[in-house]
Amino acid sequence: MKRLVLLLMFLAAPLWAVEPAEMLDDPALEERARAISQGLRCPVCRNESIDESNASLSKELRIVLRERIMAGDTDQQAVDFMVARYGEYVLLRPDARGANLILWLAAPGMLLIALGVGWATIRRRNTTVPALTDGEKAELDEILRS
Template sequence: MKRIVFILALIASPLWAVQPDEMLDDPVLEDRAREISQGIRCPVCQNESIDESSATLAGELRIVLRERLVAGDSDQEVVDYLVARYGEFVLLNPTKTGANLILWLSAPVMLLLALAIGFVTLRRKTAPPEALSAEEKAALDEIMRP
């Protein structure tokens, strides 16, 4: 029973990150804020979105994000503002342009290269040796004789 409660607590823990005083009164704006904040990386936690993180900086970013939405910014303008301020590192899903394109394409290219090398290596394997000739059998018998 304790394990089930613990597992449920872990599953629900991201819900506790956003504090009630941070939430907007307008449910449409709050939904937009939650959607945007799920794609923004917490600079402290690094592999959590600011929506899931309970770090102080994540809370401040959530507040800034909501302030920008209340001011009338579009979703993209809010994201652009955060990227301009913290760099592209703040995006959990980085853009697929420029230098990032190399990172996005390197894994599939390396996989294809490894598969090609493996295929060529297996194809080059030599055939099993053929049966011994009569001369080789005689020489082997000579060697094996006590």
Template sequence: MKRLALIFALIAAPLWAVEPSEMLADPVLEKRARDLSAGLRCPICQNESIDESNASLSKELRIIVRERLVAGDSDQDIINYLVARYGEYILLTPTVTGANWILWLAAPGLLIVALGVGWTTIRRKPEATDPTLSDDEQAALDKILRS
């Protein structure tokens, strides 16, 4: 029973990331803040959004997002501010521009290459071999079969 409670607590841990003291009174602004936070990467946790992360830097980033929303910034202004401050790494879904094209096209390109290699390997005809045994091999086989 204790293990089950621990498992449920660990599963629900990301829900505790946004503390009640951080939440905005205006539900519309809070929803915008949660939507923005869900698309921003925690610089410490790497593949967690700042909305899910319990790291102190994520908390600070959530507060910055909410402060800028209250100040009247648009969603894009907030994203531009954080990208200017932390680099494009802060975005969970990077933009498809410039050098990122290489990253976006590398996986499908490698998949196509792997499929081509697999296809040619499967379609390659085996080399013709002589199915008959030499006299020495036939004698050894007969000896094995007799014993």
């Protein structure tokens, strides 16, 4: 199983957009940069990390990120720098607090409301058909005979 995973990673390696000129000489720093860049969204390409994107803006973001890491920033400081510059949109997984908490809870809340309205509507609906009165039965018989 491990060999299969390694083989798939090896085959997927050319799909990464990081160019050799962008890579840092220190493998530990490069690994940190790759880990951080996989959590940052490309502002041009939707739902694609800057690590995967070939957009020129993503390339610039990767370079700035590596410069921040070379300057001695911690992972959180580098991410905070990107968020301060581009807003929370740059995070692929934004924090679930503050105004974002409303967005995280809105969809499940609306689903629960819709289920409640549907359930109440179905319960209120009268599914039994009232029986015909004698006059209605006579009228129906007359219509069917003609």
